[in-house]
Amino acid sequence: MKMENTPVTGKENKDELSPMLRALSQFYEALNSRDMELMSQNWLQGDEAAMDNPLGGIKRGWEEIRSVYERLFGSTSNYYFEFYDYTLHDAGELFYVVGRERGTFKTGDTVLEMRIRTSRIFRLINGQWRQVHHHGSIEEPELLASYQQAVLGRREADSEHHRRLS
Template structure:
C-alpha cells in the first residue's frame, strides 16, 4: 500500500496520528535525528544485532550499538545535519513497512553550509506490537556533493569506504 499522500515532507515536526502506525515511527525518527536525541533514536531502532545502516558518512554499521556510536559521533562533531524526507512512497504488510524516497537538508559547520540531497530507504518491522527501524540505506548520487559532505564531517573526503 502507498502512503495516503497527506504528508509530502517529513521533518519530525508533523503531528503524529498516535495510532502506532509505521508513518508515526518514521516521523518520530526524523524528530529524534533532527534534535540529536540518542534516547529517542534508541527507541526507534530495533535492539540488538539485527539492525543495519549503510550511508556515506557512517559506512556499514551492523547492530544497534554500532549505529548508536555513529549517531553519537555525528552529534558530537563539528557539523549539524538537519534533513527532511520527501518525494517518497511506502508499502508494507502487517509486520513490515518500507519507505523509499529522498532526503533534502543542510549540513552546517562553523565555516560552511552545504545543501544535502540523499536517496534514502528505511525499513521498519513490527516487534512486540511496536514499529522499529530495522534498516536504513542512504546514498549521494553526486560525487562532488559526497566529497564536500565527507569534508564537512571528517575534514577531508574519504579515500576508502567508511
C-alpha cells in the first residue's frame, strides 16, 4: 500500500490520470466548482448510493445525497477542498480511497480551516467509475459545530447534533 502525498484538487489534467484517479478528481472538480451536473455524473444514480457526512448525517440514494450538495452549492459561502494523505485500494470492480480533506470554508465573517477524515468508494458500472459511498468525519467538536452552524444555521445544526447523539 502506497501513501499518496500529491493532493487531488479537481484541477488535474484528467488525461494524465488513471481511470480511478480521474473519477476521484472529477468529484473534487464538481465540488469546488459547484457543478451539479458533473456531481451527478460522479455518483451512482440509485438507491444503493450512501453518504454519511458532517452536514447531512446518513443519506441513502442519490436523491437524498443530491439535496446535501444542492444546499452547499446554493449557499453564499466560499469554499475549497482537496484530498490528501491518502491510500487507494483497488479491489477489481470496486476501489476505495482513505485519507483526509483539507480546505477553507468562508461565510460572512466566519472563516474555517477544514480538516476532515474521508473515505470514498467507487464501483465500476457499465465501464464508468461511479461513487457509491462517502464517509466524512470532523474529529474536533468545535470545528464540527462551527461548520454545521455556518452551513445549516443554528437551529438545524443543533438538530443534526442531537440526531447524531441518539
